[in-house]
Amino acid sequence: MKAVRLHTYHQQPVIEDVPEPTAKEPFDVVVKVGGAGVCRTDLHIIEQQWEEKSGVTLPYTIGHENAGWVHEVGSAVTNVAVGDTVILHPTPTCGLCHACRAGQDMHCINSTFPGINADGGMAEYLLTSARACIKLDPNTQPEDVAALADAGITAYHAVRKAVPLLYPGTTCVVNGAGGLGHIGIQSLTALTAARVIVVDRNPDALTLAAELGADETVVADGKHVAAVLDLTGGNGAEVVLDFVAEQGAQQDAFAMTQRNGSHFVIGYGSNIDIPTIDIISTERNVIGNLVGTYNDLVELMVLAQAGKVTLHTKKYPLDAALDALADLAAGKVRGRAILTP
Template sequence: MKAVRLHEYHRQPVVEEVPEPKAEGPFDVVVKLGGAGVCRTDLHIVEGQWAEKSGVTLPYTIGHENAGWVRETGSAVSNVEPGDTVILHPTPTCGLCHACRAGNDMHCEFGSFPGIDSDGGMAEYLLTSARACIKLDPATRPEDVAALADAGITAYHAVRKAVPQLYPGTVCVVNGAGGLGHIGIQSLRALTAATVVVVDRNAEALELAAELGADHTVLADGKQVDAVLDLTGGHGAEVVLDFVAEQGAQQDAFAMTRRDGSHFVIGYGGMLEIPAIDLIATERNVIGNLVGTYNDLAELMVLAQAGKVTLHTRKYPLDGALDALADLDAGRVRGRAILTP
């Protein structure tokens, strides 16, 4: 089968032939990919940012936003069968450790993260587990929902955590309206009554944000912090969801957060520097956000299949993976790039 393989950090992946995976374990599931999302994390992987954290052995197949059709199952799999349409939670888990028992699947002590620490889904087939599979309506096209497996679940998980702080009359800033941010806007509209302010340096992204229900849009032209403060009476927002967190956006996001507010760090790549006295004097919270739980993804798919959350995508063939990565890096993708193996 064809797969997008990374052989060396700081060099582009290659599309090459590799053996097809087989369902050898009792809970193994082999999925024929119908859609594989292209994420900024894939760019960071190529840059070597995940090398120490993942411990992966090169070469390997990248891609961690996956949906398709079940091709083969292990002997103990009972929740899906060949032919089923599925979206895959990004972290196959053990189900037995404390984190799994508590419902915090993404912190599983024995889980894996295909596309980051093992072979991922930018390929024709992917080996995963029964615990990662969420069965979908057969009419659902995997290419239309694949990115919800990471971009979607990550944005939804952050909004879900912020919901108790976003009662009517509050303000939430969405910093970055790209692949994750545009899902975050829709999740906020579905789950809260907060006023949504979207900040982005791309005018087209702000147009999309307005179409998706943003109450205010702010162009990141160097005056974005002042603009948000003006919109909030000088106080800042109760919640800031930072989907960028690099090139200075992370400092802006904290500055946009009001006293006793919460700054959710979702994007990454930069360094957040905050004097301890600023945290103490204002009691602002800085909260990390890593993908989401199996239940988060299941809830998000309910919203998606009801038409309340939709992905704006640009599709590429598997052989066009390098074009997709280049377009994402250059900011030419509106919404999410999807490979269709």
């Protein structure tokens, strides 16, 4: 089968033939990939940012946002069958550790993360587990929902955590309206009555944000922090969802957060440099977010199949994976790039 394989850090992956995976363990599931999302994390992997955390051995297949059709199942699999349409939670888990028992799938001590520390889904077939499979309506096209498996669940998870803070009359700033941010906006409007202010440097992204339900939009032109403060009576927002968190955006996000507010870090790439006195004197919270739970993805798919959350995508054939990565790096993708093997 064809797969997008990273052989050397700081060099582009190559598209090459590798053996198809097979279901060897009782709960193994092999999925014929119908859609594989292209994520900024893939760029960070190529840049070697994940080497120490993932411990992966090169070469391997990248791609961690995947949906498709069940191709083969292990002997103990009962929740899905060959031919089923599925979206895959990004972390196949053990189901037995404390984190799994508590429903915190992404913190499973025995999990893998295909596309991060194991072969991923930028390929014709992907090996996963029964615990990662969410069965979908058979009319669903995997290429239309694949990015919900990471970009979607990550944005939804952050919003879900912020819901108790976003009662009517509060304000949430969405910092960045790209692949994750545009899903975050829709999740906010579906789950809360909060006022939504969206900040982005790209006017097209702000146009999309307004179409998706943003109450106000602000161009990130160097004066955006002051503009947000002006829109919030000088106070800042109760919640800021930072889907950028690099190139200074992470500092801006904290500056837009009001006293006793919460700054959710979702994007990544740069350090946050905050004087500790600024944290304790204002009691602002800085909260990390890592993908989401299996149940988060189930809930998100309910919203998606009800038409309340939609993905804006640009599709590429698997052979054009390098073009997709280049377009993402150049900021040419509105919404999410999807490979269609």
